[in-house]
Amino acid sequence: MSSKTKERKVKGRKKAPVSHKVIEKRRRDRINQCLNELGKTVPMALAKQSSGKLEKAEILEMTVQYLRALHSGDFPRGREKGELLAEFANYFHFGYHECMKNLVHYLTTVERMETKDTKYARILTFLQSKSRFVTEPMFGPLGVLPDPSEFLCQIHSTTDFQSHNLSDSVFQQGPGHFSWHSSSRTPAIPYLPNAAVPVTTPVQQLGSYLSPVQGLDNHYINFVGHSHANTFSMHNAQHAPL
């Protein structure tokens, strides 16, 4: 066993050498972090993750398929490429919203946290920042996609954030839009029905916020040549027409 393996040699340098184990650990962490990001970004991986564990190899496979689909000219007739990209983005936002919804439900019901709680506010702010970080590099250029953080901006845009309570808080949306409270898995969370989510995607013009996501299932499956439509069954069942 060489000295390198225990600790990298120290001679004649200012900086203390870093253990090879530590370096390798960091490297593995970087790899895993990127794989996780892919798992949260690639629609099919995101869908499968929600129903079970996803192997690294699967994430990579789905990413390859996803990129092939995006770069393929073989889009369904009558659908614009940008339109489908927007659908993919919506799919991601859907998953993100779903997680946030569950988290908020947990915080408010299980943890008994109030919206005026600073910790509650910090968590939402964190989610907001993460939301931007994850989505912008991939979908930013489209420029017209809804950002989940816009849900939260409805809180932060008002300085009296602390005056809000659960019944007049964040998850405000109009009819036909993505629902924060209608999941079969989570009980209802009160909301203001008159505040609409700022959704401006092209696909939205075709109908509700969710319908593109449902439509995406078939398109995406066709793109990647998979026949496992039941991969998305959870979403279909859960978010059938609002």
Next chain:
DNA sequence: TGGACGTAAATGGGCGTGGT
């Protein structure tokens, strides 16, 4: 229940590269 199997993480070592 225990062995087979698969996956992920940890570890050890070689090699290339860039800075001094």
Next chain:
DNA sequence: ACCACGCCCATTTACGTCCA
């Protein structure tokens, strides 16, 4: 030339799942 560092690969270890 020497050294720190990063990358890659092979092997070992830990852990979870499946099946007889």
